[in-house]
Amino acid sequence: MSDYLQSILGGLADGCVYALIALGMSVIYSISRIISLAQGGFVVLAALCAVSLQSGLGISPLATLPIMVVIFSVGMIGVAQIVIQPAAKRATPERLLLVTVGMLQAVGGLLLIGWGNLPYTMPAFTGDAPVKVAGLSLPTQYFWLAGALAVSVLGLWLLLTKTDIGLAMRATASNPGAAALQGIRVDRMRLIAFGLAGAMAALAGTTIVPITFLQFTTVTPYAVAGFIAAVVGGLGSNMGAVTGGLLLGLLQGVFGRYWNADLAQLTAIALLVAVLVIRPQGIFGTPERVRR
Amino acid sequence: MTVAQIAPVRVSAATGRTWLGLAVGALAALALPYLIPTQMSLLVTVGIFYLACIGLTPLIGQAGQVSLGQTLFMAIGAYGAGLLTLKWQWPTALAAVVLALFCGGLALIFGAAFLRLRGYYFALATLGLAVATAALSTAWISVTGGPSGMVDIPSLSLFGYEVFSDQANFYLLVVLGGIAAWITTNLRTSQTGRALAAVGHDSVAAGMLGINASRYKAVAFAISAMTASLAGSLYAFYLRFFSPEIITVTVAFSIVIMVAIGGSRSAFGPLIGALVIQGVPQMGQTFATWVPLFAGLVLIVVMTYFPGGLWGAIGDAVGALRRPAPSHAKEQR
Amino acid sequence: MSPLLTVRGLSRSFGGVAAVQSVDLEVEQGTIRAVIGPNGAGKTTLLDLVTGFTKPDMGTVDFDGHQLVGRSPRDLPSLGLMRTFQSARLVPSLTVRENVMLGAYRFTRARFLSDALRLPRTRREERELRSRADELIGFLDLTRFADSRATDLPAGAQRLVEVARGLAGAPKLLLLDEPAAGLDDSETRELADVLHAVREGGVTMVLIEHNMSLVLAISDQVTVMDAGKVIADDVPSTVREDAAVRKAYLGVAS
Known part of the structure; x- marks a missing residue:
């Protein structure tokens, strides 16, 4: 039983990251109708920056959190100003989606150049000793997540x-x-939305990297997870994003332990496709925007 | 300002460029195996991906829909070819053709559901297909062999001749790529192509001309599926092996990146895209490390400022240099 | 001879507001009918109802012996009815000639295989489409633009291209939605000449229009709408003097 609970909680921990990615996408989408597939990439970027700060400059893992949040909030506003604003003025929604794919690709490329193809992790914020709760052994980092x-x-x-x-x-x-x-000022609202998404990406990346190894290839799975969670939960619905993310993490945790992690992915995709066809607005979204 | 200055220039610029390009391309294709014999596997890979990309041009370039799901059809074409030839001793060429037709039909079925969705939701649904492909290819071990892949896939056998060497595969791909380019160009310059362009621009107005927008989009999607399946089958026959690493989500993205960068409205665009994305990283470790960032940035710039891709931008620049703006003609009226 | 287009009792409400109320209309073959009225009078809704973009709550539309209510807009070109839009919806990636060739779509339909392999049938049809398009382009004095990208043209020329595209379908009836919107005086005069010539060619036309000088110059009959109803239906000179019409327009110069 505690085994089962352990995998549920592990899945929920991942789910927190997915939820934060989806939440960032949802905030951006509700303000600007842009689906930013790059959000998952920024999470990994924030994570690896935090690792470098910690191992290179000796800053404590916990201290990297606020630093990253500030850097990424401001940074994302910059990215939105330089990349998104011009694109939004000129491009169709399909091309905008590809712009975010380009951003994802670029972030992955940046990670490859800056950090190579090695996996990275960081010490936990408040030490390695797990907390014992109700017969379960939980890493303290779960609480931070x-x-x-x-x-x-x-x-x-x-x-x-x-x-x-x-x-x-x-x-x-x-x-x-x-x-x-x-x-x-709608464009200013858009910048704020991106700034918030940046903060969330920093939060997600910095808190997950002590638990998992991340590297430049993680951008795609995170982008995909965020996208599934956001769409199933309902694009533009914050509650939907969080629900979707946690649900996805849960699914993966349980399936991964007892079955096959890829099947979890598959179930999630089947769910996604079913949602898109039957109820495109997701669980919590509003219907008008999706069908022709 | 005379009629001659405005009217014929645009057309002859296009056809002149086409013939020149074709001539250069044909010569280059024939000569390449002798000029760079060590890069043959790269050339074959470029050829494979060119096939996967060129099939996307009616859908992306004309009908304005982005499909991120080419890897699904490549996987079906590849694993399917392996299964049909290994387990049921099908002739290789027949397997490839049947699988392509099967994928076309599958695309029509998916299309019926997905193409009702607005704009980028279709793209997202096809992204879902790509993710499903990556997951299935790893998880469905009994069919695909899982992460270790499918081995001992036979080479393609064409009219009794075994297409085994890099060179043979390359020439085959040049011929098939040429045929695919010819077909997509024919489509683009015919009433079908014009109808597709109208659908991509404004399906309501297209309907008013009598055009069934859904049917056209579905057919464009089917075309992309068939060429992807063929590309997958040929890749499997060439490598004599296939694994999930070949059809990851990243690869699905990169196929669309190739089309978007190179240009989705010509036969040459995807070639440029495939050469840049597949070719450049092979030129050395530094290149391999820097290409992903570069590709991402180029995609952003191209999608924002040059929707016709690099080839389209070149064409526009050449055309603009030789042609004065037609608004001047207003004074003549 | 019975009218080409007969509308009887056509009605449509949106959310309790009657956009079109019990409209009757008869358009004789070979004539130009203008439908005018202040903004919100229901003119565009009427057009949408006739062309099948919206379903009426009540009423019938008879065109050349065919019942139009319930048909998809896609079926209309093959029956001989073509429509242009308020903002010329030409395809930007195609040239003027290509746009006009597209207008003849109803004659060529979907020929994927033949087009893909450039079979003789496609080659023949392309030649025919091209020569017919060039005829129309010449008729509208647009030859110098034939190879230019359609959306590079000035607004007036684009309107004419759209008319050419509509004509390419060899329609019996051409519905024009505000063809003169955004045109200056000389462009409007040119449009008037073109529409006259089109009528001489035997095509019946119904235009929704705000531009009074165009309406008075070319219409054989004018239907005036206000608040969803027809308030006048007569020759231009009579309509001009009609008290109800003047009142509806409240100071529009006539």
Whole structure:
């Protein structure tokens, strides 16, 4: 029994990362209707940057977290300004999708150049001694992961419901044209969305890398996981993204332990395709935007 | 400003460029095995991927839909060829043809469901197919041999001749690639191609002309599936082996990257794309390390500023240099 | 001779608002009918109902002996009905000639295999399509643009290309949605000449239009709509003087 629970929790830990990736994609999508497949790539980039900071400059693993969040929030805003804004003005949605594929590819390439094809990891934030809870042995890093997800979800909720900027963002998400007419700077909202996604990518990457080895090839599985979670959960729905991510992680954890991890992937894909055909807006999304 | 200055230039620029390109291409193709004998496996790989890419041009370049699922059909073509020839002793060429037709039919079925989806959702659904392919090829060990792959696949046997050597495979791919290029060019310059372009631009307006948009998109998707399957089968016969590493999600992305970079509206575009993505990394370790970043950046730039790909951008630049803007003609009226 | 197009009692509401109310319309063969009215009068909805983009709540549309209600817009060109759009929806990646060749689609249909292998039938059809397109292009005085990318042309020329594309389908009835929108005076005069010539060629036309000078210059009959209903239906000179029409337009110069 505890074995079973152990794999569930391990899966949920991965699920937290997927949830954060999907959440970042969801925030970007709801503001700009752009599906950023590159989000998973930025997670790995943040992770490896954190590793380098820690091993190269001797900064403690925990301290890398806030540093990465700041760097990536600002960095993503920069990327959005330089890459996304011009593309969004000129390209059709299909080509924009390919732009994000290009970004994913470029990030992977950057990782290859900067870090080679070796896997990397980092010491845990608060030491290696696992915590014993209800007969289970849990790495302390799991709590940091869950915490990162919780902070993101809570922070996002607070931002969207309690602040003026959040209100403006929600207005843009539900009707960009009307929002623009009301004087809301839609492109600024887009930059903020990307900034938030950057922060989440940093949170995800920095908290997962003590548990798993990451390398330049991890960008694709993370991008795929994020995409599955986001679409099944419902693009544009934050709750859907989190649900989708956790569900996917859970599925992989359980299947991986008792069956075959690839089958987990397959089940997820079958689910994805079924969702796209039967209920394209996902579990929590709204229907109008998807069918012709 | 006379009629002659505006009217004929664009057409003759296009056909002149085409003939020149064809001549150069044919000569190069014949000579290459003798000029760079050590790079033959690279050339074969470029040829294989060219086939997989050229089939995408009606779908991406005309109908405006991006399919990220070429690896599914390549996998069916490859593993299918292995199975049919090893387990059931089918003739290799027959297996390749039947599998291609099967993939065409499969694409029509998937298309019926997927093509109803708006714009990039279709792309995402095909991405789902690519992920499923990667997972299935590793997990379904009884059929595909799992991570260690499928071995002892026979070479292609054509009219009694065994297509075994790199050179033979290369020439075969040149011929098939040429045929595929000819077919896609014919499609592009015919009423079918024009209808596809109309569908890709505005399916509602196309409907008003009597065009059945769904049917055209479905057929374009089927074409991409058939060429991908053929490419997969030929690759399996050439390598005499096939494994999940050949058809990963990254490869699925890179096929679309090849088409997007090179240009989806001509026969040459995918060749440029395939040469850059497959060829350059082979030139040395430094190249291999830097190409992914470079490819990603080029894709971003091309998708933003040059939707016609590099070949299209070259064509536009040449055309613009030789042709004054038609708006001047307004003063004549 | 019975009218080419007969609309009876056509009605359509959207969410409780009657966009088109019980509209009757008869268009005689070989004539030009203009449908005018202030914004929101239901003119475009009427066009959408006739061409099958929207289903009517009530009413019938009879075209050349065929019932149109319930048909997909795709079926119309083969029945002899072609429509142009408000913003000329020419295909940007094709030249003017190619766009016009496409207009004859209903004659060539889907010939994937023949086109792919450039069989003799395709080769023959391409020649025929090309010469017919060139005829139309010449008729509309657009020959100098034939090889240019369609969307590179000035707005007025693009409109004419769209008319040419519509004519390529050899229609009995051509529906034009605001063909003069965005054109200057000289372009509008040219359009008027073209439409006259098209009528001489035996094609019946119905145009939705705001441009009064075009309407008065070429229409044989004018139907005025306001708030979904037909409020006047007569020759241009009479409609011009009609009190109800003047009231509906509230100060539009006539």
